[in-house]
Amino acid sequence: MSTDSLGGRLRALIIGDAQADRVVPPSGFTAQLTLFAAGAMAFLAVFALALSLASGRLADRWADELARAATLRINAPAEQRTAQTEAALKILRQTPGVASARAFTAEEQAALLAPWFGAALPLDALPVPQLIEVIEDDPGYDATGLRLRLQAEVPGAVLDDHTRWREPLVDAARSLRLLAVVSILLIAGAMGAMITLAANAALAANAQVIEVLRLVGAQDGYIAQAFIRRFTLRALSGAAVGMGFGMLGVWLMPAASDEGGFLTGLGFQGFGWLLPLAIPLLGALVAYIATSRAAKKRLGDLT
Amino acid sequence: MLWGKTSEQKLGAAVIELDNLGYNYGGGELLSGVSVKLAPGSFHFLTGPSGAGKTTLMKLCYGALTPTSGRVRAFNMDVKGLDRDQMALLRRRVGVVHQDCRFLDHLPVIENIALPLTVSGRDLAQEEANLRELLNWVGLADRSDALPPELSGGERQRAALARSVILSPDVIIADEPTGNVDWEMSQRLLQLLVELNRMGKTILVATHDLSLIRAAKNQVQARVLRIWDRQLHLAGADL
Numbered sequence: 001m002s003t004d005s006l007g008g009r010l011r012a013l014i015i016g017d018a019q020a021d022r023v024v025p026p027s028g029f030t031a032q033l034t035l036f037a038a039g040a041m042a043f044l045a046v047f048a049l050a051l052s053l054a055s056g057r058l059a060d061r062w063a064d065e066l067a068r069a070a071t072l073r074i075n076a077p078a079e080q081r082t083a084q085t086e087a088a089l090k091i092l093r094q095t096p097g098v099a100s101a102r103a104f105t106a107e108e109q110a111a112l113l114a115p116w117f118g119a120a121l122p123l124d125a126l127p128v129p130q131l132i133e134v135i136e137d138d139p140g141y142d143a144t145g146l147r148l149r150l151q152a153e154v155p156g157a158v159l160d161d162h163t164r165w166r167e168p169l170v171d172a173a174r175s176l177r178l179l180a181v182v183s184i185l186l187i188a189g190a191m192g193a194m195i196t197l198a199a200n201a202a203l204a205a206n207a208q209v210i211e212v213l214r215l216v217g218a219q220d221g222y223i224a225q226a227f228i229r230r231f232t233l234r235a236l237s238g239a240a241v242g243m244g245f246g247m248l249g250v251w252l253m254p255a256a257s258d259e260g261g262f263l264t265g266l267g268f269q270g271f272g273w274l275l276p277l278a279i280p281l282l283g284a285l286v287a288y289i290a291t292s293r294a295a296k297k298r299l300g301d302l303t
Numbered sequence: 304m305l306w307g308k309t310s311e312q313k314l315g316a317a318v319i320e321l322d323n324l325g326y327n328y329g330g331g332e333l334l335s336g337v338s339v340k341l342a343p344g345s346f347h348f349l350t351g352p353s354g355a356g357k358t359t360l361m362k363l364c365y366g367a368l369t370p371t372s373g374r375v376r377a378f379n380m381d382v383k384g385l386d387r388d389q390m391a392l393l394r395r396r397v398g399v400v401h402q403d404c405r406f407l408d409h410l411p412v413i414e415n416i417a418l419p420l421t422v423s424g425r426d427l428a429q430e431e432a433n434l435r436e437l438l439n440w441v442g443l444a445d446r447s448d449a450l451p452p453e454l455s456g457g458e459r460q461r462a463a464l465a466r467s468v469i470l471s472p473d474v475i476i477a478d479e480p481t482g483n484v485d486w487e488m489s490q491r492l493l494q495l496l497v498e499l500n501r502m503g504k505t506i507l508v509a510t511h512d513l514s515l516i517r518a519a520k521n522q523v524q525a526r527v528l529r530i531w532d533r534q535l536h537l538a539g540a541d542l
Contacts, residue, residue, distance in 0.1 A: 023421065025409040212405045215367075216466065217395035218422035219388045299387075 023213060024206055024226045031234060034198045038238030038287070039245075041191040042279050045184055046246025049276055052180030054266040059173035062166060069162060070143075072101070072132035076156035085130050088154045092134060095149075097141030104131045134159075191235070191283060192290045199231055199294040214302065224295035228288060235287030239280035247276055316379055318343050318474050318505045319364050319397075321535075324373030326359055333359055337373070337535045339528060341474070341507060346500045346523045348516050349509040350538070351530030357509040358402060360530065361478050364507065365397045366390050378473070395423055398467030400477035404459045406451035413438065413447035416466045423470065434469070441465045441495065457488035464495055474505040481515055489515055497522045 072092070076084045085103050092101035104112075109128060110119075143161055150157040203210070206227075213223050250267045268275065317340035325335040333356045341347060349357050362368040363375055366382050375382040377393055385393060406415045413434065414421075420430050427434075438444045441461040446454065454462060460480050467475055477496065481489030493515060500506045500523055510516065519525045527538040 022410060022414070023407060023418070025407075208405075209407055212407055212418070213422055214391070215394065215399055215401065215405060216419040216422055217391050217393075217470070219391040221388070222422050222424075 021226060021229065024202075024209055024230070027202060027205070027230075030198060030201065031230075034195065034231065034234045035238035035241075037194045037198075038191065038235040038283055039242030041187050041194075042239035042242030042283055043246040043249075045187045045279050045282075046243055046250060046276050048180045048183040048187060049279070050250050050266055050268060052177050052184065053268060053272050053275070055173050055176035055180060057269070059170050059177060062173060063170045068136045068140075070134040070136065071160045071162070072134055072150075073158045073160060074130040074132070074154065074156050075158065076129075078127065080156070081130050084154050084156050085132065088132060088150065088157050091146075091149060091153060092132070095141050095146055097137050097139060099135045099137040101132055101134050104133065129156075188282065188286055192286045195231055195235060195287045195290040196294050199227060199291040200298065202227060202231075203295060203298045210299070210302065220296070220299045223299060224292065227295050228291045231291040232284050232288045236280050236284035239283030243276050243279045246279075247273075317341055317376075318378065319507075320376040321360075321363070322374040322376065324363065324370045324375060326356070326363060326368065327371040332533055334363075334530070334535075335372075335533050339535055341505050343473070343505055344500070344503050346497075346506045346519070346525040347508070348519070348525055348527045349507060349530070350511055350513070350516065350527060353511065355530040356533075357511075357530060358478055360535070361399075361476050361507065361509055365399055365476055366393060395419065395470050396472050396474065398470070398472040398475040400460070400463045400467050400475070400480050402478040402482065404451075404463040406459070406462070408451050411448045411450055412443060412454065412462050415451060416443075416462060416469060418466060419470045430469075437465050437469060442491075456483035457485070457491075460484055460488075460492055461495070464492065468499060468504075472504070474507065475499060477506070477508045479509055479511075481510060481512055486514075490518065493519055493522075 072088055074081060074084050074088060089101055089103060092098050106124075109131060112131075113128070143159065147159050150159060210223055247268075253267055319341040321337050321339050324337040326333050337360065349360060351357055359368060363370055364377070366375070366377070366385070369383065378396065380389075380393070382390075382393070406412075407418065410418075416437065417427060417430070417434055420427060420434075435444070438447055441464060443458060443461055443465065446458060451459065451462070460483070464475075464477070464480065467477070475496070480492050480496070484492065489512065496506055496508060497519065516525065516527060529536050529538045
């Protein structure tokens, strides 16, 4: 198929032929069912898309932020804590592959514990270990070597390089994204199946019309076009409405916040808001292909 | 390109040619060894008892059925070798008046008559005058906005005839055009067919109405083909 004929067919599809449209009788109720199905599918697709984008962002952020950070925890009696912290910082600064190392202040530690113990916690009175944030350089440091050296010189230090709990989190976020993508594909497939059923029903209901058209010399392309145009435009308009509602729903969801953790921020960000606009076009494409195939098959069975 | 060949074909070969044709419905042979040539400008009646295969033979002529044996040639083309789009083009050259007319019931008569123009992508505005003239000719000018189910039997037949000739085909195949109409109306329909024949069209009419055939013989040189015992015979002057 040349691009010329494809362009011509697309133009014919969009502009349409008022006369050709009239040869197939209006279908009323089933038309509304197609509209509804396309709308519902587009609505679901918007959420699946939002989920896929958000979980993708989450996976990237976690992988990125957590990969380069590690925590050094110093469990020492209160009187030795300052000395051990100083010693640990000194070691870290000497270690190749460590970009920076910084001891958390008492306020920062209090803020980290606040969600669990409340803001009014007298931190000084508790034997809270000192935390040191270690930012890795590129290439990174040798974790085993660092652990051995710390063990010898700062007995109370424990290096936690986050990999242990980062990976399952990133894996979870990635699986969530995969699930969302699979959902989008399933939605497209289900829509294709529904349009195929609807188109087949319409073709069967109009068997008499098709027979008359064949009798007076209509080519298959002409007959198919009348049905394809109908279903494509229905899917397009139905999906556009569904997408509108879906985007409204996403827009009304609470914005990303620290308190809500990863459950918020499921919406679109920036240019991501343009992505759902592809859903009606995709729906129309699915309808076009489904109706074309159904019409081709059914017309091929006739003489 | 299809249209260009017409004039030279009119001089020589048959418009439609059935060559040793057989047709089997699956429950036994309906037609066998049928050979006939419809010469350009000829007028043929096809007759025979009900169920003898008149409609089947006509459908074979315009490609709505495929023969189980033998060949059908239309305008020097083997119908078997035509793809679906070429078949559609063939049907634009063969005007068919179906036994039960077959209209699009949701469109008014005038749009039904213009349907062959619509589906072949002609500009209806340009054909407006032709269409009006045709409506006058078949006497349906004042019924043009009626829906097909509102028409009487005779009006339906005349509308179907008008539709079959709107593309100015070379052949007109009419299956029992006078089946559901009174004598006066059948005379009027016959008149229209005779006029078309005088304009050079090849006509094939299936009918079991012998008085219609007799009436036609006074006006045109009509040949009568009769299906009898699965074979096609050229009937003698006894009719």
